[in-house]
Amino acid sequence: MSKSATMRLDRFLSETTPLTRSLAKRVLKNGEVLLNDKPIKQGATQIDPDADAVMWGDETLALVGMRYIMLHKPLEVECSARRGLYTRAIDLLLDVPKVERLQPVGRLDVDTTGLLLMTDDGQWLHRITSPKRRCDKVYRATLAEPLEGEAATWAVAQMAEGLWLEDDDTPTQPATLRMLGPREAELAITEGRYHQVKRMFGALGNRVTVLHRESIGPLALDDNLAPGEWRELTAEEIALF
DSSP states (O other): GGGGEEHHHHHHHHHSOOHHHHHHHHHHHHOEETTTTTOOOOOOOOOOOTTEEETTEEEEOOOOOEEEEEEEEEETOOOOSSSSSSGGGGGGGOOOOOOGOOOEESSSOTTTEEEEESSSSSSHHHHOOTTTTTOOEEEEESSSSOOOOOHHHHHHHHHHOOOTTTTTTSOOOOEEESSSSSSSEEEESSSTTTTTTHHHHHHHTOOEEEEEEEEETTOOTTTTTTOOOOOOOOOHTTTOO
């Protein structure tokens, strides 16, 4: 058994079943867990998850690898793990084991739709969200007031220069604004400030009525995913970051 690969049996149970550490100790004490076909009652027993066979009931247990998920977030869904007034994003991930361990890679407001990445790989999450990386996040916004002509040219320049937002100590990083129509805009930002896109257009005297995130870095929302649907990322997609 490789010493570097070992872990406590009670920790293994808590990571591979719905059991908490305290409940894992209880089922161990009751002799319900088999290690290589023998009942083991000591939670401190060291096991090799790759070599040892652990059974609870009729199920052979195995560690879950890192998860990387793309979700098409619908309206009225929040990214918080705490239960509140709205459906949580993790509630849409049916049959995903240990779903509560997944973290959003950049939150979306309740009234914002589009690409939401979720993972339990903290290093991968940090590579995407770290301000030093300046990973583009592209949003499509519908505006309350038309923005065209000289006003649109001015807005593009202001976004590129950086805007001072109320209650912030520093201006926004340069952003790329592209007008798709009088009231339709595409905005690429490299930060993740609170309500940033809405506040940026607000600083220009306009208001966002509909907001949708289209992409993060080189990864765009899968056109085949309807609102509320999700899929696991491919190895190639994971390697993009």
